[in-house]
Amino acid sequence: MVSSPAPGPVVFSESQGFLRSWWWLLVLLAILPVGIAAVASGPARWPPVALVGPVLLAVGLFAWLRLDTRLDAQGLTYRMRPLGWQRLAWTQIQSAHVRSYSPIGEYGGWGIRGLFAKNRALNVAGSHGLQLELADGRRLLLGTQRPEELRHALAQLGPLLAP
Numbered sequence: 001m002v003s004s005p006a007p008g009p010v011v012f013s014e015s016q017g018f019l020r021s022w023w024w025l026l027v028l029l030a031i032l033p034v035g036i037a038a039v040a041s042g043p044a045r046w047p048p049v050a051l052v053g054p055v056l057l058a059v060g061l062f063a064w065l066r067l068d069t070r071l072d073a074q075g076l077t078y079r080m081r082p083l084g085w086q087r088l089a090w091t092q093i094q095s096a097h098v099r100s101y102s103p104i105g106e107y108g109g110w111g112i113r114g115l116f117a118k119n120r121a122l123n124v125a126g127s128h129g130l131q132l133e134l135a136d137g138r139r140l141l142l143g144t145q146r147p148e149e150l151r152h153a154l155a156q157l158g159p160l161l162a163p
Helices: 023-041 052-064 103-107 147-156
Strands: 010-017 066-072 075-080 086-089 093-100 111-113 119-123 128-134 139-143
Touching: 010 147, 066 139, 066 147, 075 093, 093 147, 103 119, 128 147
Parallel strands: 119 139
Antiparallel strands: 010 066, 066 075, 075 086, 093 128, 111 119, 128 139
C-alpha cells in the first residue's frame, strides 16, 4: 500500500463515485412521504422523522465512496475508498486491456468484489473495465466510465506493458 497517487506524470486519471444525479430523486421520494406523514400526524408522532437520518447517512456514505485510477510510466495506482492506495509496477502486470463485462453476471454486482480472491473487481457503475492479468496469476478488473480514453492511454504506454 502506498500513501499517495502515482509518482510520475499521469497519462490517465479517473475518479468515479457511486452517487448518481438521479439518486437525489430517490432520496426525495424516500423522504417526502415521511415529512408529509410527520406534518399530518403532528409533533406527537416523530418516529417517522427519525428515518430521515439513516437515509441521509446512507447517501453520505455513497457520496464518500470513490474509485480512483491513475496510470503513469512507472505503473498503475488505484484505490477504492475506504481501502488505501495500491501501486502496481508495469513489471507486475502481465497484460492489461479494456473490456466489456457483466458486473452482476461475472462479479455479483458493483463495489469491492472478490477482496481475498484471485479474481477481484473494483467498480462503481457501468460495464467497462481495465482487466489486469498480474504476473503472480491474480486478476484485477478496475471499472471505468471512460473506456476509449483508457484504451488510448494504454496504447501510449504500450512499450512499457510488453513482458
